[in-house]
């Protein structure tokens with residue numbers, strides 16, 4: 007079960023999603039070399055999902 011928005015390893019690092027987040031909780035994970043969502047702070051607004059050209063942002067289900 008996935009309760010939070012999450013960025014998968016499909017992420018290319020294009021940064022398109024970053025400015026779409028109203029609370030600025032999408033950050034670069036330098037260990038994984040992809041972007042990531044602070045899943046504690048994400049308020050699940052969904053704004054970032056449509057911005058991703060490779061559908062790397064997974065909605066909760």
Ligand code: SF4
Nearest residue numbers: 027048049051052054
């Ligand atoms: S769902 Fe909303 S709050 Fe969460 S990371 Fe995406 S844009 Fe930010």
Ligand code: SF4
Nearest residue numbers: 017018020021023058
């Ligand atoms: S828009 Fe998609 S590919 Fe681009 S940084 Fe965000 S999650 Fe990664």
